[in-house]
Amino acid sequence: xxxxxxxxxxxxxxxxxxxxxxxxxxxxxxxxxxxxxxxxxxxxxxxxxxxxxxxxxxxxxxxxxxxxxxxxxxxxxxxxxxxxxxxxxxxxxxxxxxxxxxxxxxxxxxxx
Amino acid sequence: xxxxxxxxxxxxxxxxxxxxxxxxxxxxxxxxxxxxxxxxxxxxxxxxxxxxxxxxxxxxxxxxxxxxxxxxxxxxxxxxxxxxxxxxxxxxxxxxxxxxxxxxxxxxxxxxxx
Numbered sequence: 001x002x003x004x005x006x007x008x009x010x011x012x013x014x015x016x017x018x019x020x021x022x023x024x025x026x027x028x029x030x031x032x033x034x035x036x037x038x039x040x041x042x043x044x045x046x047x048x049x050x051x052x053x054x055x056x057x058x059x060x061x062x063x064x065x066x067x068x069x070x071x072x073x074x075x076x077x078x079x080x081x082x083x084x085x086x087x088x089x090x091x092x093x094x095x096x097x098x099x100x101x102x103x104x105x106x107x108x109x110x111x112x
Numbered sequence: 113x114x115x116x117x118x119x120x121x122x123x124x125x126x127x128x129x130x131x132x133x134x135x136x137x138x139x140x141x142x143x144x145x146x147x148x149x150x151x152x153x154x155x156x157x158x159x160x161x162x163x164x165x166x167x168x169x170x171x172x173x174x175x176x177x178x179x180x181x182x183x184x185x186x187x188x189x190x191x192x193x194x195x196x197x198x199x200x201x202x203x204x205x206x207x208x209x210x211x212x213x214x215x216x217x218x219x220x221x222x223x224x225x226x
Contacts, residue, residue, distance in 0.1 A: 035215075040200075042218050042220050045215065102155040102156075104153060
């Protein structure tokens, strides 16, 4: 079964709006990561948050982590058409970092 | 920059053929992974390797095998390709350091089995 489950499965917004995606996971983790995938391409790492962190920022990205609820959220502020992509959360589960386990992803469409 | 290179972007093979998918990384990473990606299912781990000649089964290893003879190269083998192995295959590598496990991906191989 998948470790990460993203919500919503798909999201359509206007350029300039904020986009929020959520991820829930099942086991204890050392860290949680978010990746982006443009259509038909490999995944690109966006941001990593450790289990002892609650919030992290990188440019227009803001990630929160709530280990008590086993959930994380990714906020993209002031979205652009170029942000159109699929977004995946991934965790190392309880494998000590030897496995990276992905969810099914959220498909984000930003309309110009 | 880390580079992970997969040998083919697109591949068409016949049912029953033995198929090799090659992946090479240039950053001396210990860990390498093979995933397959299907619509609505995210990335599912087929096999991974944390050292030369070491391999571990992922969540869906059936019908696949792997080879890691050199640190930089990780091959995925479909022993006898079947139509249900038509998918996007993604290779990744990572350096496990102090629990930081950022993975770097290749561009993917879209395999069609006819």
